[in-house]
Amino acid sequence: MRYDELYNTLKREIPEGYSFFKVKEKEYLIDGTDGMHIVFGMVIVPYILHIIQNNKMSEINKLFLFLENMAICEDVKITEVLDFTVLEQLVDEGHDTIEQCKQYMGKNTLMHCGEIEKYFL
Template identity: 35%
Template sequence: MNKDNVLNNYLEIVPEVQERFKKQCKKSLIDDTDGAHVIWSLGLVPCVIELIKDNKKNESVLQRTFTFFEEMASSDEEVRELLLYSVLEKLGDDKETLNISMTLMGENTLKLSQQVENFLGR
């Protein structure tokens, strides 16, 4: 997995997000020419946050999502940075979303999330 194929890998594992993701990208005027950080932070993460808001209904999708985030946390530096700056920072913007997210995170993702939150003073 690398920064260039990580999104496709995610959408293969969690295909239920694909339509929601396409609509979010269209709404945010994002296309595949935008960088990975833009696509993840403005396209994909809002979809994940919506799933978290109804986490009981979306349990299976969220489990696969956060398992994938754990794989990202153990991947190369560019993929970890994508997770840190485009995913974990956004999940921490709302305390309730962060608290639910933290119950779904694996060990490495949780450590990175705590580092982000400490760095940002939240």
């Protein structure tokens, strides 16, 4: 997993989300010059909320496996995207949302999530 290829890697691994990603990219004028925190915050977090709301299990499983791989990545920039962009925004959505997300998280993502939740107490 490479930081500068993170979004493109996710798009390749979850082609079902292509149309959603394109809509959000256009809506927020996202392009290749935007950093991973911006892209994940404005495209991927809304995508997570969308697939959970619509119970798209195949996409949910792929997405949360991707997040688990981010959680175990040795590149601190990648774990920072997970922690400070994805998980913080999901926690900030409220108790019900993060609890719903947790049921799909792997053990390492759950550990990261627990650390982030401490800041919201």
